[in-house]
Amino acid sequence: MKLDRRVLLRGAVAGGGLAALQGLMPAWAQTGSPGLRADLPTLSGPNIDLTVGQTPFTVNGRTATATTINGVLPAPVLRLREGQNVRLAVTNQLDEDTSIHWHGILLPFQMDGVPGISFPGIRPRETFVYEFPVKQSGTFWYHSHSGLQEALGHYGPIVIDPAGVDPVAYDREHVLVLSDWSFMHPHEILSKLKKSPGYFNQQRTTLAGLISGEDRMSLEERRMWGQMRMDPRDILDVNGSTYTYLINGHGPQENWTGLFRPGERVRLRIINASAMSIFNIRIPGLPMTVVQADGENVRPVETDEFQISVAETYDVIVQPTEDRAYTIVSEAIDRSGMGRATLAPRLGMTAEVPALREVPNLTMKDMGMGDMGGMGGMDHGAMGAQPGTAMAGMDHGAMTGAPGAAMAGMDHGAMAPQAPAGTMSGMDHGSMAGMNMRDPENAPPDMAVGVGVDAIAMAPANRMGERPTGLQDVPHRVLVYTDLVSLQPNKDQRPPSRTMEIHLTGNMERFMWGFDGRKFSELVEPIRFERNERVRVTLVNDTMMAHPIHLHGHFFELVTGGPAGHQPLKHTVNVAPGGKVTFDLTADAPGDWAFHCHLLMHMHAGMFNVVTVRPMDGAAS
The missing domain is CATH 2.60.40.420 (Cupredoxins -  blue copper proteins)
Structure with missing residues (x-):
């Protein structure tokens, strides 16, 4: 050693x-x-x-x-x-x-x-x-x-x-381990979340914010969220109100510094090792070229910012040419705090640290209504209960893409506008009091719709090509999953022999999490694959929280619509709120493997299962 x-x-x-x-x-x-x-x-x-x-x-x-x-x-x-x-x-x-x-x-x-x-x-x-x-x-x-x-x-x-030979050329490298630290013991954090899931959220919308316009929400939108008992600022369960965000074990004031000589190609190996924090990464004034995701080489793609979920890794190349310092920013996606480090030619140099940006608001897409098109910006004033109209009490599961119908008493899953929530001003949401996003009829047959499920996405969207939370409107380039293309051809290019759908479920008010409505403690059946079986898996996020899903022992290929045979390989994928992710898996590693959300408290609260691959070497299945 x-x-x-x-x-x-x-x-x-x-x-x-x-x-x-x-x-x-x-x-x-x-x-x-x-x-x-x-x-x-x-x-x-x-x-x-x-x-x-x-x-x-x-x-x-x-x-x-x-x-x-x-x-x-x-x-x-x-x-x-x-x-x-x-x-x-x-x-x-x-x-x-x-x-x-x-x-x-x-x-x-x-x-x-x-x-x-x-x-x-x-x-x-x-x-x-x-x-x-x-x-x-x-x-x-x-x-x-x-x-x-x-x-x-x-x-x-x-x-x-x-x-x-490493296909990535570089002159110097730095490993950057991102993490979160609280002086509150994690068991106490979990206990507080169980009693009050919004305990750490000090960025909720307020009356003052409504009056000043600072919250960027209309009265109608506020009423809608209130009637659904949902919080448009519920983005991270635990955040900067208790966490200090670290880079290589150093807080923002301690300013870890990595050195470079102007003109060098510097490789930054960035690892999100936090318990509960998703970060947006940028280096103001310095573009980054992404060359690796989750340890797998990708075709180089230049960007100015990217989101890194818990347990993901990204390698980037930067090439600073000036004799000056640059700030590395890891900003929590709810903008409640940031980690900060510095790249500099000499120790002791610093660069300007940008202020935290405005808190994002969740949208109808984050409620799983993103694929119900045709309704953005419509006048919902006519949507109040109108007995005697042709559609009073109708089955609204079939309403996708049917604008213009009378909607008395509807399940408002079909109301998703395609535009951000800010475009919903002027809507009359008075009729939304009866909104039911937990209708068992909307659940797949194998989902357990019990107390552990408080929402079912009505029309979950594939959001891998969308800019992630809080980065929709920034004036620079943002990496999305569909930008990733495997550098080498995928080893297994067989078409999948079957498909599988797994729902990410939860009850946010009780801080319960699971797969298909079941917590791991409920003695759930493992997810079974035949050895070397090729399966297309779709993860459907029925919740309004992002979930970084990790499969042990395997890499899977994200189905991004990119170049054939060059789907990006990942071991962890962030499934956006109300979104879905599809990947192709070759189950080539025999044994029993953990499969879970990598938000530590979510895993601990039940979003965990076992993937079993059989037969083993020389054994029957």
């Missing part, structure tokens, strides 16, 4: 000597300390030792206890090479079980690190050895799959160099 000087100093703290050792280190080398520091500590070689323990962590002048690996937050970079074998001995110094999942890594399922699914977990004071061949290259990460440890700092980056 190759260890640099910082790791020799910092890795020794696992036994509790952190306080003594930190006094010996310069400020830039201290985890969570103010100021600047060099690149993250790195471990490499065929044998790597990792120790999970507890370490004091300081940000913004406050100190708490973090769950760390080798005493640092984030954990050390694991630098591996395609084609090698790696043996990772993980020792647990906690008073509870722990685990490590190697996110995005293709390996035998027994090494995947999910307690109760692929192994028992690692008990206190015990060591578990993960061993597997490294069969890929790219940017990945690792984290706990035990309890809520991930929210306490148990995560780190993985960089795997290709066996041959």
Whole structure:
């Protein structure tokens, strides 16, 4: 195992000597300390030792206890090479079980690190050895799959160099680990969400905002949202009201800095290792060329901003030519806060930090009404209950694309305008009090429409080509999923032999989440695939929250409508509110694999299942 000087100093703290050792280190080398520091500590070689323990962590002048690996937050970079074998001995110094999942890594399922699914977990004071061949290259990460440890700092980056020539040319690289930190324990955060899902949302629309116009909503729109008991600002369950957004373990005031020489091609390996935060990433004044998504090379595409959901990774190339600093901005999608770092030719330089942009409002599309066209901007004043009209009490499931009909008592799923919510001014929503987005008739036959389902998308739209939340109107280029094209041809280009639809469901008022209306605790049936089966899967988001869905042990190909045979490969995909995502999966990894929303609290509250691929090697199905 190759260890640099910082790791020799910092890795020794696992036994509790952190306080003594930190006094010996310069400020830039201290985890969570103010100021600047060099690149993250790195471990490499065929044998790597990792120790999970507890370490004091300081940000913004406050100190708490973090769950760390080798005493640092984030954990050390694991630098591996395609084609090698790696043996990772993980020792647990906690008073509870722990685990490590190697996110995005293709390996035998027994090494995947999910307690109760692929192994028992690692008990206190015990060591578990993960061993597997490294069969890929790219940017990945690792984290706990035990309890809520991930929210306490148990995560780190993985960089795997290709066996041959890297198709991405660069002169220098920096790993950027994005995360969120709260001094409130994650169990307390979850408890508060269970009691009041809007507990952390301090950006709700207000009477003052209505009068001033600051909320950008009309009285009619406000009335509509109120009658549906929905919040147009319910974008992130947990946000900047409690989180400090970190980049490489540093808060915005501490300003982690990565160096460059003007003219260099700098590769930024960006990993969203947060528990609950989706970010919009930009570097004002510096375009970014996306070259990799989730560790898989893509055809280079230049952009000015992109959204990175929880557990996704993006590699970008930047080429600053001026002798000046640039600010790296990771802004929470609800605009409640931001992470900030700096690219600069020399330490100590800073650039202007942009102000937070205005809070976005959700729209009818986010309610799952995006494909019901033909109704945008219509006068809904005639939509009040009018007994005796031809359509009173009609079955409105068949109303898609039928504007102009009398709509007394309708289920207003068919009311979706194609324009943003701001175009809905002047609508008479008085008749919407009876709106029923939870009508079981709108659910597929295999959905459990019980207390865990408070909405069913009436017309979910494929939103992979749309600009994501809050970026619809920015005056610069924004990356969308349909921009991604695999650099290499897809290995399996067989047409799918069958299709499958999975609904992402929830009850936001009770903070319940699941697949097809069922929580994992309800002993749901696993999702079954035959080995090497080719299946087209559609994820339908019946909720008004984005869900980053992750499948362990596999990559799937997003069906984007792009060049044939070059569908982008992903291990995690963000399914927009009221949207749907379709991917093609070759189930080529036998075993039992976790499949879940990567918003930690959503997974913990039930949006989790097991994908089982059979037969195993030499075994019957």
